[in-house]
Amino acid sequence: MTVGQAADERLLRIGEVARGAGVSVRAVRYYEQQGLLIAERSPSGQRLYRQDTVTLVRFFQQMFAAGLTSRRIAELLPCWDTGHTDAEQRAMLRAERDRIQAKVDDLQAALDRLDEVIAITDTHP
Amino acid sequence: MTVGQAADERLLRIGEVARGAGVSVRAVRYYEQQGLLIAERSPSGQRLYRQDTVTLVRFFQQMFAAGLTSRRIAELLPCWDTGHTDAEQRAMLRAERDRIQAKVDDLQAALDRLDEVIAITDTHP
DNA sequence: CTTGCCTCTGACGTTAGCGTCAGGTTTTAG
DNA sequence: CTAAAACCTGACGCTAACGTCAGAGGCAAG
Structure with a gap:
């Protein structure tokens, strides 16, 4: 075969x-x-x-x-290669997740401000 | 006075x-x-x-x-200084908003993948 | 065989938003 | 009056993820 x-x-x-x-x-x-x-x-x-x-x-x-930087990705590669992690890697995972979440919030706030301006400038030729 | x-x-x-x-x-x-x-x-x-x-x-x-780059911000400054915009500026505003929205979606997807890994590695010492 | 496309290894170039140092003037606190 | 703190104008440095160019070898088709 x-x-x-x-x-x-x-x-x-x-x-x-x-x-x-x-x-x-x-x-x-x-x-x-x-x-x-x-x-x-x-x-x-x-x-x-x-x-x-x-x-x-x-x-x-x-x-x-x-x-994420390439360095960070390299450090975390074992996590989804082997599925196993040590304490340090788990901490990094959570830190990255929190950082990304914070960034999402920032972007959302910026988005709201832009939408605000768009709404004004659309009704106000 | x-x-x-x-x-x-x-x-x-x-x-x-x-x-x-x-x-x-x-x-x-x-x-x-x-x-x-x-x-x-x-x-x-x-x-x-x-x-x-x-x-x-x-x-x-x-x-x-x-x-946004400083260049872009400079181009859009009149929008919230004067409240007035021309067609080009309105297009830029929408383009930036769409770009940010897309980025939010990307980040959210990345967040989901990280949470996935975190869930696995937490239950799987 | 040769044409054309793919790949190789360096190695320098790019971009954006600052950091940082140098060398000199100005303002302020005591 | 004096010393510290703040300000000024250049101008080079930094980082990350590649882009790009140079010069040379490799591989299938015709």
């Missing part, structure tokens, strides 16, 4: 990962440099990634958008 | 504005350089601000936190 073996998944080249995740090739190399990704190498030295790397890169993008 | 004349408001020096708004003196100078603030000058060249400048600076902070 050679069919259905997940281990036979075709590995992806960097360009495929980049296009799949909607980022640049440069970004993918950068993630590796920051310790977020580890790639196999072909005999000629080209990077080869597993297919789930695309999902992982998308996840990085989401965390970046939330204001 | 010299009492109660708003025009007699004591003008503030840059340090007072900075402390009042919770920013650095450097930041206030930077805002002026970006066209966000205009200061009178004392005979010796020191900047003098009206008291409502403190409120204005706090407003700048809020907009910065929402991701």
